[in-house]
Amino acid sequence: MTTINSNLFYGNSVKLSLPREEDVEIMLKWGEDSEYLRNVDTEIALPKTKEQLVSEGKTDLNEVYFRLRTIDKDRLIGFVAIHSIEWNNRTGLLSIGIGESSNRNKGYGSDALKLILRYAFHELNLDRVGLEVIEYNKGGIRAYEKVGFQKEGRKRSVVYRDGKRYDVIVMGVLRNDWKAIQ
Numbered sequence: 115m116t117t118i119n120s121n122l123f124y125g126n127s128v129k130l131s132l133p134r135e136e137d138v139e140i141m142l143k144w145g146e147d148s149e150y151l152r153n154v155d156t157e158i159a160l161p162k163t164k165e166q167l168v169s170e171g172k173t174d175l176n177e178v179y180f181r182l183r184t185i186d187k188d189r190l191i192g193f194v195a196i197h198s199i200e201w202n203n204r205t206g207l208l209s210i211g212i213g214e215s216s217n218r219n220k221g222y223g224s225d226a227l228k229l230i231l232r233y234a235f236h237e238l239n240l241d242r243v244g245l246e247v248i249e250y251n252k253g254g255i256r257a258y259e260k261v262g263f264q265k266e267g268r269k270r271s272v273v274y275r276d277g278k279r280y281d282v283i284v285m286g287v288l289r290n291d292w293k294a295i296q
Contacts, residue, residue, distance in 0.1 A: 117160055117164050117177070122209075123180075123233075124185065124229075125228055125229045126132050127185055127186075127225045128191065128222050128223060128226050129184075129208065130144060130181075130187050130194065130226075130229055130233065131180060131181050131183050132180070133179075134181070134190075137181055137190050138164055138177065140190050140233075141167050143213075146266040147213070147214070150212075152248075153211070153251050153254065156246075156248060156273050163262070165272065168222070174197065176200070176201070177195055177197040177198070178199075178233070178238065179194075179195040180195065180271070182226050184229070185223070189224055190213070191214070192210065192211050192212040193209075193210070193226075194209070195209045195210075195230075195242065196208055196230065196233075196238065196240070197212050197239070203242075204241040205240060205243070205244065206238070207244050208230065208234075209229065210223060210226060210230070212226075215263045218253070223257050224260055227260075227261045228261055230285065231262070231292055235289045235293075240289065241289045242287070243286065244285065244287075244288070245258065245285050246269070246282045246283065246284055246285070247282065247283050249268075249281045250280055261292075262287040262291050262292045263285040264285060264286060265283055265284070265285055266284045267283075267284040268281050269281060270286065272285060
């Protein structure tokens with residue numbers, strides 16, 4: 115069997131890697147960035163503890179969790195995961211975050227999305243990957259659409275931030291749709 119790329123874990127600029135002990139200190143700093151926290155989750159912006167970061171990806175059999183590193187200098191820049199996997203339905207949900215603002219809008223997220231979708235469809239054998247994104251995360255929505263995600267619905271007035279209500283956009287990509295744009 116051959117895959118599209120000879121290495122399942124390498125993209126053009128980023129690679130999927132397992133968590134490393136030294137990652138925790140870097141990720142603790144990301145927790146000080148409210149923009150990062152507010153784009154990664156709809157819950158209150160609350161940094162994770164060292165213990166929470168150490169345990170990420172270790173306990174859930176229905177999740178695959180990777181840290182994102184640059185290929186050129188092996189720098190930690192983010193994370194990506196397929197979680198809430200329903201093996202019987204061959205579906206899962208995507209989460210992604212690029213930690214430092216200086217690493218955003220450089221194509222790392224798009225490269226990571228291509229990698230994790232290839233992993234989800236070729237290695238995990240999923241047929242659908244979904245996600246939810248807050249409507250103000252325009253860059254995220256563009257990146258998701260670029261790799262094949264389609265808007266499937268809207269949850270109205272779900273998030274309350276800074277005195278304003280925001281909708282959550284529900285998106286998904288099917289294996290066949292993803293294959294068609296490869």
